[in-house]
Amino acid sequence: MSDREPPRRRVPAPAKPPRPRGAAQRQPGPGARPVRRPGAGRVPAQRPLRLGSPRPRLRLVGLALGLVLLTFVVRLLQVQAVQAGTYTAMAEQNRYVVHTLTAERGGITDRNGVSLAVSEDAYDITADPTMFGPGQLKITDGPERAAALLAPILGQDQATLVKKLRPADRNSRYARLATRQTPQVWKQIKDLKSALAQKPGTVNVLAGVFADPSSQRVYPNGDLAAGILGWVNAAGQGGGGIERMLDKQLSGKNGKIRYAQSGGREVPTAGSAETPAVPGSDVELTIDRDIQWAAQNAITEQVKKSKADRGYVVVQDTRTGQILALANSPGFDPNDLSKADPDALGNAALQDAYEPGSTAKVMSMAAVLQENAATPLTHVVVPNRLHRGDRLFQDDVDHATWNLTLNGVLAKSSNIGTILATGQLGKTQPEANKVLYSYLRKFGIGSYTGLHFPGETPGILAPPQKWSTSQQYTIPFGQGFSINAVQAASVYSTIANDGVRIEPTLIRGTKGADGRFTPAPKPKETRVVSAKTAKSVAEMLESVVDDEQGTGISARIPGYNVAGKTGTANRVDPATGRYRGYTSSFAGFAPADKPRITVYCAIQNATSGGYFGGQICGPIYKQVMEFALKTLQVPPTGAPPANLPVDYKP
Numbered sequence: 177m178s179d180r181e182p183p184r185r186r187v188p189a190p191a192k193p194p195r196p197r198g199a200a201q202r203q204p205g206p207g208a209r210p211v212r213r214p215g216a217g218r219v220p221a222q223r224p225l226r227l228g229s230p231r232p233r234l235r236l237v238g239l240a241l242g243l244v245l246l247t248f249v250v251r252l253l254q255v256q257a258v259q260a261g262t263y264t265a266m267a268e269q270n271r272y273v274v275h276t277l278t279a280e281r282g283g284i285t286d287r288n289g290v291s292l293a294v295s296e297d298a299y300d301i302t303a304d305p306t307m308f309g310p311g312q313l314k315i316t317d318g319p320e321r322a323a324a325l326l327a328p329i330l331g332q333d334q335a336t337l338v339k340k341l342r343p344a345d346r347n348s349r350y351a352r353l354a355t356r357q358t359p360q361v362w363k364q365i366k367d368l369k370s371a372l373a374q375k376p377g378t379v380n381v382l383a384g385v386f387a388d389p390s391s392q393r394v395y396p397n398g399d400l401a402a403g404i405l406g407w408v409n410a411a412g413q414g415g416g417g418i419e420r421m422l423d424k425q426l427s428g429k430n431g432k433i434r435y436a437q438s439g440g441r442e443v444p445t446a447g448s449a450e451t452p453a454v455p456g457s458d459v460e461l462t463i464d465r466d467i468q469w470a471a472q473n474a475i476t477e478q479v480k481k482s483k484a485d486r487g488y489v490v491v492q493d494t495r496t497g498q499i500l501a502l503a504n505s506p507g508f509d510p511n512d513l514s515k516a517d518p519d520a521l522g523n524a525a526l527q528d529a530y531e532p533g534s535t536a537k538v539m540s541m542a543a544v545l546q547e548n549a550a551t552p553l554t555h556v557v558v559p560n561r562l563h564r565g566d567r568l569f570q571d572d573v574d575h576a577t578w579n580l581t582l583n584g585v586l587a588k589s590s591n592i593g594t595i596l597a598t599g600q601l602g603k604t605q606p607e608a609n610k611v612l613y614s615y616l617r618k619f620g621i622g623s624y625t626g627l628h629f630p631g632e633t634p635g636i637l638a639p640p641q642k643w644s645t646s647q648q649y650t651i652p653f654g655q656g657f658s659i660n661a662v663q664a665a666s667v668y669s670t671i672a673n674d675g676v677r678i679e680p681t682l683i684r685g686t687k688g689a690d691g692r693f694t695p696a697p698k699p700k701e702t703r704v705v706s707a708k709t710a711k712s713v714a715e716m717l718e719s720v721v722d723d724e725q726g727t728g729i730s731a732r733i734p735g736y737n738v739a740g741k742t743g744t745a746n747r748v749d750p751a752t753g754r755y756r757g758y759t760s761s762f763a764g765f766a767p768a769d770k771p772r773i774t775v776y777c778a779i780q781n782a783t784s785g786g787y788f789g790g791q792i793c794g795p796i797y798k799q800v801m802e803f804a805l806k807t808l809q810v811p812p813t814g815a816p817p818a819n820l821p822v823d824y825k826p
Contacts, residue, residue, distance in 0.1 A: 278390045279428030282456030284405060284418060286465040287498075287684055291396055293405050293419070298392035299362040301330065301354040307384030308341050314379070321381040329364050330354045341384075353385070355410055356392040393419075399507045401468050403523035404461070404682065406630070407510040416522060418459065418682070420630045425686055428456035458687040462498035467491055470803040472503035474796045475777065479505040482782035482792055485757075488525035489796065490665035491804055492774040494765055497669065497678030497699050499662070500773070500804065502526075525661040526625070526632040530780065532664055533745025533789070534589045535763045536654030539667060540598050541586055542675075542713050543615040546705045549600035552583040552716050552820055558593045565645035569595060572744065572788075584822035587719040587726045589742060591653040598652040609640040609648055616657070618704040619670060619677065625662050626679030626699060635659040654745055665776035668763045671717075672739075672771030675710035677702045714739050715818035718768045725822045730794030731762060733802055735812040739771070740764025740797060742789035747781055757781035762793035766801055769815045772808070775801045 278300075284293035308318035315321075319341035327334040330353060340351040354361075369382040393408040406417020413427070414420035431453035471489040479487045491501035504524045508516035544550050558578040562569045571590050578590065585593030602608035616622070622637030636658040638647070647656040662680055670677040679699040687693045705713075717739035720728040727742040743761035748754070761778040765771045777793040777800070786792055804810075 274432055274434045276388060277431035277433055277450070277453040278388065278412065279430050279453035280391055280455040281393065281408070281412075282426040282428065282458045282686075284426075284459045284461065286461055286463045286468070287500075288464065289460070290465045292401055292461070292463075292465065294394050294396065295391040296394050297359055298356040298390045299359065299387040300352060300390045301326075301357055301362065301365065302386050302388055303341055303351045303353055304349050304384040304386070305341055305343050305351050306347075306349055308381070309346075312384075313381060315381075318379075318381050321379075322385065325368060325382060326353065326365070326385070329361060329368075330357070355412075356390055357387075358392070362387045393510075395510045397465070398511065399509045400465070400472060401463060401502070402507050402510050403504040403525065404463060404502050405510060407513060416630060418461070421628060422459055422683075422686075426456040426459060428689075429454040455689050457689070460684045460687070460693075462493075462500065462682055462684050463502070464500045464807065466807050467800075467804050468501040468503060470807075471501040471800045472505070472507070474799045475503050475779075476505040476507075478792060478796055479779060481785065482779060482787075483784040484779045485781040486524055486528075487777070487779040488528075488661045489800055490525060490661050490774075490776045491800060492665050492669050492680065492776075494669045494672035494771045494774050497666075497680050498684070499680055499682050501800075502662070502682070522631055523629065526627070526629050527660070528780070529633045529635050529658040529660060530747065530759050530778070531655050531657065531745045532659050533654040533743035533759055533761060534591075535664060535741050535743035535761050535776075535789070536659075536667075537586060537589065537594050537652070538671060538713060538717065538741055538763075539616055539619050539621075540594055540612065540652045541582070541716060542619075542671065542705050542709055543601060543612055544582070544597050545712050546615070546709045547601055547611060550582050550597055552581065552712055554582045554597075555824055556580050556582055556585050556593045556596055558585065558590050558596070562592045562595060564595060564649045567646050567649070569649060578823065579826050580823050581821050583716045583719050583820040584725070586716045586741070587723055587822045589720075589727050594653045595649050605648055606640070609643055609651075612652060613637075613640040615704070616651075618702065619667050620663055621657065621659055621667075625660070625666065627662065627682055629682070633658075633660050635663060654743060661776060661778055664761070664763060664778070665774050668739075668741075668765055668776065669774040670704050671710050671713050672765040672774055673710075674707040675703060675705040677704050714765075714768055714771070715820055717741055717764060718818050719820050719822060721764070722817045722819070723822050727788075727790045728762065728764070728794055730790055731764065731797045731801075733766065733798055733805075736766050736805065737768035737813065737815060737817050738764060738766045738801070739768035740794075742794065743778075744787065744789045749781075757783070758787045760787050760789040760792050762789050762797045764797060764801075766805065767810070767813045767815075768817075770813045772810045773801065773804050775804070 281295045283291060285291055308322060310316050319338045322341055323334045323337035326337055332354065337353060340353055343351060365385060369385060372378055372380040372382055395405060404417055406419035407415045408419055409415040414423035419426065431451040433450040471491055475487045475489045487505050489501065489503040490499065492499050502525055506517060506520045508520045558580055560575060560577060569592055571592055580588065580590065580593055582597060585597060598612055599605065599608055601611040616637060622635055624632060624634045643651065650656040666677065666680055678701050681696060681699050683696045685693050685695040718737060720726040721731050721738045721740045728740045731738055731740045741763050745759040746755045747757045747759045749756040759778060759780055760782055763776040765774040775797050777796045779792055782792055
């Protein structure tokens with residue numbers, strides 16, 4: 177066993193590297209190079225880097241873009257279809273808006289250019305109710321919060337403001353919160369509005385509050401001539417008097433402005449379009465402020481002293497028919513109508529119809545003289561009583577038989593003597609009635625004065641065929657028909673103007689925006705009686721004041737010849753339609769021989785002191801006439817009075 181060699185151990189061959197899958201088995205062919213075995217001193221070759229497929233990434237990007245487009249489509253459908261109304265309303269908050277530019281109202285002055293009514297800058301406080309809703313402010317109590325801030329500034333009830341800011345019509349975009357507020361009020365609101373806008377985290381509940389430029393009517397003389405001027409109502413329109421009568425000329429023409437707004441503020445870069453307002457015309461009255469003051473002061477004091485219902489004074493230029501004063505008492509302050517008595521509004525001198533009494537006898541005397549039925553010196557026997565028709569007539573004072581001239585009948589204001597004189601106007605009483613009626617109409621009785629004043633009454637004068645039995649005899653001495661105060665003054669101005677009636681006027685002219693003055697149309701003139709008749713009547717009226725037997729001696733003015741007539745008429749109570757109290761009056765002109773000014777005064781239902789016209793209206797006539805003569809610098813004529821006889825000895 178020793179001779180045998182030990183057995184050899186078999187060493188395993190090195191393993192071959194794995195081949196890639198799918199690789200073909202290469203078989204060595206003839207002449208092929210022997211396969212190099214790994215581990216024979218060579219670095220093994222690296223495997224090639226291969227990119228992944230792009231398809232998954234493209235799918236992901238496409239999906240993301242699709243989601244984005246879907247989002248836009250859904251939003252577009254939401255805006256244009258589902259919530260179209262909501263977004264339309266939101267867009268309305270930032271669109272163009274149009275505001276009215278209120279024209280400046282023309283001023284009113286007296287004949288000397290003194291301002292009686294002017295316009296001052298003011299603002300109408302307005303709001304856009306849609307800007308107070310939850311959609312705009314993101315709160316539910318926007319109107320309540322805004323009203324709480326505005327109420328003390330505007331002086332209005334908070335609940336009222338809430339109703340305006342939350343109207344029943346939800347689409348309403350305009351609410352007027354207050355009118356004609358001062359610039360100080362708007363500045364206070366504007367400052368508060370700005371403070372809210374600048375305070376972080378605070379809702380600006382006043383963003384929807386705006387101001388439209390306007391104007392406020394101011395009457396610098398308070399209640400002076402208020403019955404003539406009238407007032408302007410809350411809508412900016414004339415509510416009475418000249419303000420109403422000439423509202424179209426005074427108000428002018430409003431303009432408008434269009435601009436873009438965003439969040440309640442104007443966008444300055446968006447541009448604007450404006451149609452300028454055309455200011456109203458200025459109106460110049462025939463009134464003289466100083467004479468108006470004297471007349472108004474005199475009648476106011478006498479009405480208070482007599483505890484009367486009311487009174488009026490008319491002052492007229494006899495040569496032109498222009499009214500120099502038209503005073504009423506009680507009056508009102510057009511600056512504050514809340515304190516005015518409703519019964520005092522208007523112009524009683526033109527709106528009251530009343531029986532004139534003995535001041536109307538001047539028309540009867542003019543008719544008698546013009547018809548040559550008598551002369552101022554004709555003798556008239558005046559008994560204590562006169563039976564006519566179904567009545568027994570008497571004079572104001574009980575007397576024995578008077579032997580008077582026709583001049584004396586007027587001087588002593590005899591009703592009986594007037595009935596007897598006018599009875600001579602016709603062969604029969606009906607004929608005399610027709611003649612007297614024709615003269616009354618020529619004097620303007622029963623017709624409008626020509627002033628075209630709001631609320632004016634033409635009075636009442638029935639045609640003669642409708643006169644009752646008593647009216648045939650009462651109308652000659654001023655009972656049984658009615659007039660207004662301006663008509664009464666016009667009668668005396670007609671006599672003073674040589675028998676020619678000139679329609680009364682209150683307007684001298686207007687001045688437009690171009691500054692050009694346009695005179696008022698010339699008033700109508702009508703010949704009523706001849707100049708000779710007018711002069712005779714004027715001389716008879718002198719006896720009423722100058723003669724000791726006259727009823728108007730309280731109206732004497734030193735240095736001037738004064739023509740005048742008293743009147744005391746039974747008064748119809750407007751409330752009951754029955755006679756109660758008296759209408760006391762006095763009418764006349766001066767200088768009597770060269771007339772320049774007519775003054776008429778009437779007081780209704782004086783209940784304290786006397787009630788006769790010469791007693792309570794004569795002094796007013798004197799006071800106002802003296803002032804007017806001095807104001808207009810009318811000198812005395814120096815001519816002696818006529819001194820016609822009042823009575824005669826049989």
